[in-house]
Amino acid sequence: MHDLRVLDPDTSEFMKALRAALDGSGPAVLPVAAGQSAVDMAPDHPLEPDTALIVRTSGSTGTPKGVLLSAAALRASAEATHERLGGSGTWLLAMPAHHIAGVQVLVRSIVAGTEPVRMPRTAFRPKVFTESASDALGSLGPVYTALVPTQLARIVEDGGDALAALRAFDAVLVGGAAVSAATLLRALDAGVRVRTTYGMSETAGGCVYDGLPLAGVGVRIADGVIELSGPMLANGYRLDPTATAESFVDGWFRTSDTGEFRDGVLRVFGRVDDMINTGGVKVAAAAVENVLTAQGNVAEACVVGVPDAEWGQRVVAALVLTGAVDEDELRSAVRAELGAPAAPKEFRAMDALPLIGPGKPDRRALVEMFCSQGGNG
The missing domain is CATH 3.40.50.12780 (ANL, N-terminal domain)
Incomplete structure (x- = not known):
């Protein structure tokens, strides 16, 4: 047939x-x-x-x-x-x-x-x-x-x-x-x-x-x-x-x-393409996401790498929150678990993560968002 x-x-x-x-x-x-x-x-x-x-x-x-x-x-x-x-x-x-x-x-x-x-x-x-x-x-x-x-x-x-x-x-x-x-x-x-x-x-x-x-x-x-x-x-x-x-x-x-x-x-561990190379150190986005969502008031997290003149890529994170968070405390938690290079340089709070497919975060859309908004956290 x-x-x-x-x-x-x-x-x-x-x-x-x-x-x-x-x-x-x-x-x-x-x-x-x-x-x-x-x-x-x-x-x-x-x-x-x-x-x-x-x-x-x-x-x-x-x-x-x-x-x-x-x-x-x-x-x-x-x-x-x-x-x-x-x-x-x-x-x-x-x-x-x-x-x-x-x-x-x-x-x-x-x-x-x-x-x-x-x-x-x-x-x-x-x-x-x-x-x-x-x-x-x-x-x-x-x-x-x-x-x-x-x-x-x-x-x-x-x-x-x-x-x-x-x-x-x-x-x-x-x-x-x-x-x-x-x-x-x-x-x-x-x-x-x-x-x-x-x-x-x-x-x-x-x-x-x-x-x-x-x-x-x-x-x-x-x-x-x-x-x-x-x-x-x-x-x-x-x-x-x-x-x-x-x-x-x-x-x-x-x-x-x-x-x-x-x-x-x-x-x-996550997709090969989701590995972030920042300053010559490879960071697994999924590992950073797991640390972030283990913190209070972080319901969802998506971590991506965006172009950076100094580091090659900069680690950033989009978050869906259920309450207030302290960004420095989030960075400290990631640093303690995964090392300093994995700590996000920038955070963005969102009502919902953009999705592509069944529940998959649209990482490309988030990279574009961070690039268009600029900022250093």
């Missing part, structure tokens, strides 16, 4: 088309959000063989690519997830389904033979989550959901009914971006059954849970960079044989993330 259907994933027609793509009775599908163009995915061009779904990458490092996923890869991912969680169940879709994390909630539901509960596609609010969770939690058997770190942080911060509802889920997958250690600890202490996930569109979603690979998944570190293998691996990129050949080699996908194994558990 080589046809391609472009559909809004929020419609009932999409679920029917996805089911047909998975069982081979219908064409492949490309989920496109309302108002989003499909031109860059060349929907009229002949489709690569063995494709059931095309999902866009977030485009965090450049032009978004179309990831080619087979029905077998999607099913393998769903089945491995259910195996790790202890069985299939009912899923609450709490994020957009044109990204892999959202569409996999629908795939898992199809594989499980259950009907997913969908949150209204409005701005995420704990109250709306509570109402939708109530519908899901009325189902028989296990009940699961998947969130991005920002959603988890808002529910934990809000507390009350939303947190009580989240606590009732048998598992809450959190991925799409790194979750801060502080938010994760608060959620676990509150009794939420959080499972942190690591993966991407090229692996049909999360394939490493709580640092441990799902069944059939291979993980290795090559020159500090994480590489992944397994039956849920994509077939490559839409109409981009060069990028496919560079990233998919001998059954392995080379990610853009650095990491290491510690006591048998995978630790992800």
